[in-house]
Structure formats: C-alpha cells, structure tokens
Amino acid sequence: MLTTVRRLLGGHRIRALIGKEFDQIRRDRRLILSLILPPVLQLTIFGFALSASVSHLRLGVVDESQTPESRELVASLTESQSFRLGGQYASVDQLGAAISQAQVDAGVVVPYHYGRDLQRGSPATVQVLLNATNANTATIGQAYAEGVIESYNQQRQRAGPQPGIARGDTPGPRRRGAVRLMPAYLYNPGLVDSWFITTGVLGLLLILNSSLVASAAMVKEREAGTIEQLLMSPASTTEIIVAKIAPLFGLLSLMMLVALAVLALVFRVPFHGSLPLLLVGGVLCILSGISLGTVIATLSKSAQQAQLTAFFVNPPLSSLSGALNPVEAMPGWLQPVTVLNPIHHFATIARGAMLKGSGFATLWPNVLALLIITLALAALSIWRFRKQLS
C-alpha cells in the first residue's frame, strides 16, 4: 500500500501532471483571487456585520405622570446600555404610530397615577411595548426591561421614602430565603458575538470555497475538451485525480492558514486548545469540499452549469449546519440531519479547540464523523469521475 503511494507520488508522470496543474492555476488570476479574497473579506464582513447583540434599543416614552418618580424611572431605563431615548410622545396613540413606523423599537407608558401610587407605597404598573417583529431582539429586550425595572425596584426599596414599611410587613421567621442566581459566562465572558460567527464562517468558507474551486478546475478540462487528451496519455485515472487535487489542496490549506490568521489577529479569537486537532479538522473539511466539488462537476457540462448546480447544494449545506445559529433553533426533525453535515462537525471542532480548549478526548466523535463523511464523499466523487471517463 505504502509503496504504491510512494510510486504514485515519486513517478515522473504525476510530477509532470502536478506541474501542469500548477501552471494552469498560476495563470488563472481569478482563481488565485478567489482563494485569497474570500477568507479575508467574508470573515471580516460576516464577523463584523452579523452581530446578534441587542443594545441601544430606541425607547419612546409617554410620561403621563410628569413627576420626579416617573422621570427617575425613565432615566434609569435610558441610562442603561440596553435602551436609549428615542423620543417623547404626548399620547399612547402617537407612541403606537411611532412604533409602527419603526421610529422607535420599544415604548414605555408611565400612567397618570404613577407618582401618587409610589408615594403612597402602593404598587404601580408601567406598560412596556416592544416591537416583536424580530423575535430574538424582543426576547432579549424583554429581559433587559425586566432587569432594569427590577434593579430600579431594589434601589427604591433600599433608598426609598418608607423603607421601614416595605421591609417591616414581612414577618422575619416565616419568610423563606430567596434564590439568588449568579450566572457565569464560560469560554467567552465578554459575550463577544463575533467569536461564534467567525468560527462558524470558517467552516462554511472551507467547504464552500473548496467545492467551488474544485468544481471549476474539474469542469474546465471537460469544457475545453482536453480531458480526452489526458485520457489518451499513459497516466492512470488515479494519477489524473491525484494530480488535479494535490495543487488545489495545497492552495486551500494555505487559504485556511490565512483565515486562521484573520481569526486570531482581527477578531482576537482566543486559542485554548490543540492546533493540530483544528488543522486535522480543517484538512478533512477541505478534502470533503473538494470531493463535493468534483461530484458537482461531474453533473454539469460547463462552468456555468456547475455554478448553477452549486446554488442547489450550498444553501441547504450552510443553513442547516449550525454555523451561524444554534442547532436547537431548528425544528426537532431536522436536528439529526446536521449529523451528516461536515460544516456542523467542523464548527463544533473549531469552537471546541479554540474557545473551550477541549482536546481529542472530547471532540473525537466529531473528528470521526468528519472523517467518515470525507471518505464517503471522496469515494462518491472518484466513482462519479471514473464513470464519467469510461
């Protein structure tokens, strides 16, 4: 086995073929461009633009009370990072119109009796309106509003006008202790969104770009009709395939390193785990991407058709991967499908190795799955390629 490999790689035929591929790639300016540009551009734009963080929601205020108490509440809402003052409105109708015209994202209505109720020590209700068009923003905004008002309540109880009454009427011995929840954010204490996005995009990039480049290279020979010449030459099918893949593989690995550099330098993604594990994952990803590209190429007659076919393959591959959003957000019956998706496994490996510092001991199921997917895709591509040749 090993000797065949050595003979294959050491033979002058394969060297000549690889040399030819390299020459062709060197002359193709667009190919080189599409190997350097996407990792830098896509990672940067995705990383910066795709941020799910919710901050500075524009808050419209209807203050019917116009008392120090109501102004205090509005101030504590708008002073927070979560909301900023978007406008003062005279009536609820005006506020509703402002929300529906998207001038503000949220609104708070302080009722007329608010100040009086608080001075009397009776509870007051304020209405908070949230534009829930975006469910994610609304969920987080809701938690913000509750949190701000809760801490405002605590402040008032501590420094309030009648703290004695508020505290005194709960009899001490019968009172049960409250649970104080103390969340700690592991692996990403600053809650930086781009760490999640960029590690996912890295997987997308490796697979989608590899398949694109590979299908373009494979189909070119066919389009130009030079594939017959290759077949007439003494080189075997295996030699042709290996020679086609080797230079692409080298260039794509280079692209992976560029992408990792962008991750480390531009986004300052921490690197806690094992680099070899990540590289193994990346290499498997590239190989499965190349195989996928080859399969696409064998299904199409021209570069244009190959690209069109890629439009049918790439969107499901990328949107059902959990690279940009949590897998749990998908409906239950689709979640198991992600097991077949190489991007999903690579994203898990990348996040494990970079953010969580896990090693092979925890990540082996993903590496194994990626390996199996790669082998299956490679076998499929070689079979399709052979069939196409005969």
Place this chain on the structure above:
Amino acid sequence: MSQTRKELIQIVRDWRTLALALVLPAVLLELMSVGLSLRVNNLPVVVQDFSNSPDSQRFLDAFRASISLHIVAWPIDRPPEEALASNTARAVLILPAHFGREVARGVDAPTQLLVDASDANTARLVAGYASRITRAYNIGTSGVPPPGPVHPAIRLWYNPGLSSKKFYGPGIYVLGLSMFPALLAALAMARETEQKTILQVYVSSISAHEFLLGKIAAFTIVALAECVIMLALLFSAFGLRLVGDPTPFLVATLLYAFCVAAFGTMVGALIPSQVAAMQVVALGGFLLVFLLSGLIFPIENIPASLRWISNFIWGRYYIEIVRDALLQGGGWPAVGGKVAILALIAAVFYGIAWRGMRRMQLGV
C-alpha cells in the same frame, strides 16, 4: 415585446434555469427560515444538586416545567465543565450543599449558573430564561419581593408569539428575489456577448432602449412569478397576512422586480463573461443583501465604518417595506420615502446598463 418573448422562451428551454428561477426560491425560503432562526427553546441544561432537599427539588421543578430549558441527566461526580465542553448542555446549574438549609433559614441562597458563552446570543437567552424562572420561583414560594413597587406589564406587538419565522420569512423572500432574477438576467445578458449574438442585435433595427427594456421586462416577469410563489408560501406556511394599506407594497414589489432585473442586466452588460458575471451577482445579490440589509441582524449592530454601505443596498429598503406591509401596517407615511429610493436605484441601474450597452456598441 418580441425581445421579451425571446428571453422567456430561452428561460423555459433550460430546466436548470427554470428550476433556479421558480423552485429554488421556495425551497430556500423554507430552508433558511429554519436555518437562520436565533431564538431557541428546549435548551439542554445539566443540574448538579448537592443539596438534594425538598426546597432544591421544588426549585428544580420550576426549571423542569419550563419549555425554554430542559434538564439533562449528568452524574454528580463528573466535573460539570465536561458537559459544556462536550456540548451535552448549554448551561450547568449548581445548587450548593447548604441550599435547602439556607432557604429554610430565610437567608438568600446563592446558586451558580455556568453558561457556555461560546455562542454569545444563546448564552444571553439562557441566562435570561433562567433568571426569569428564578424570579417566578421566588415570588411563588418566599413571597418576597412582594410585587415590587413598579411592575412592568410587557406587551409584544406585531408578533406576540415571538415566532422567528415571521421575521425571517419576509427577509428571505427578499433575498431570494434579489438573487435569482438578477442572476438569470446577468447570465442572459453575458451570454449574448459571449456567444456574439449581441452583434445581431446591433445590426438589427432594435434600439438600445428597446433591447434593454425587453430584457428587463422578461426578467421582471420572472421576478414577479417568483414573488407570487413565495408570497403564497409566506401566506400559507408562515401564517403571514397583509396588514394595512397594500398599495405601497404592490408598488414597491413592481419596482423591486424591475430593480433586480435591471441590476442583473447591468452586471451582464458590463461584464461579458458568464462565470464572472455570476460571481459578481452572487457577491452583490447574495452577500451584500444577506449581510448588510438587516435581514438577520439589526443594521444598528454593524460597525459604523461598514454601516454606510447599507444605505446603498437596494434590498434593505424593500425588506423594510415588506416587513411593514406584512407585520406592522404603517402604510404610506411609514414607507413612502423608501419606495421613492427604490425607484431611484432602479433608474440608476437602468442608466448604467444603458451606458454599458452603448459603450459595447461603440467598442465593437
């Protein structure tokens, strides 16, 4: 008009193109609405209960009852971090050994929640869910914080069920509409140049305006057909309805269909290679509209150095119009300006395409 007919015949002949034009957008709509949603339910949480007292059990029951989180079994002697590292759980809730005693004594019991923050957004959601459950538990059992002096009554407008589909559906509809007609138009236009059939157009009696308008009209029809298919899907599967005054939406849809067809034709006119034109449309139609138009994440989150670009992204205005028409119902006062901007952008695309066409004519 015969130009339009010729284009439509060419489209219908190639099954791949036809499928791309009509089937893929619908598939994409279904797939991506699933694949883009950020709001999650049923997140796995591991619990380590060192107290094992009636109080801790009651507290955990509150977690078990929630639909946002579900509790996964985890042996108590294994370090909880392993559950996070192996992606078994999104968070670990640790109840200390003296939890039950302290609650019974009336002392506040600190409880730790370790959250896997490698996905920052989900981490925020988990922490929010957990603290809401805790608050409800506290109010229920200890009776303290008596409904604090100020009580927020939160109303979620336009999408009270917090369904992600309603937000992403319209966005993906716009994305599909921005990509496929433009792609087909660019391909058709570049094909004319690549196969030199454009020379026949030059020597025929057809004028540049007639030629361009014919082409654009054909792809506007394709875009409108796509619209109908996707809107049917939005109305049936996504439960969306037109709210408010539909006229701005109808006008904008016509304009936008023209706009994307003109964009594709423009790219095809300027770049005479089919493969390169396809890449440019994929970049413009997909990447820019996908990323910089507020499709998934709010535009405000884009750093200011990149945000100005989104003012030029045609998809952005249409997304806002569609969301307004399907969810908010603001009508003309809300979106009138955006419709005007769309018309302007469409005119600019058409102008550039026409100039490119004339330059080609002179260059030959």
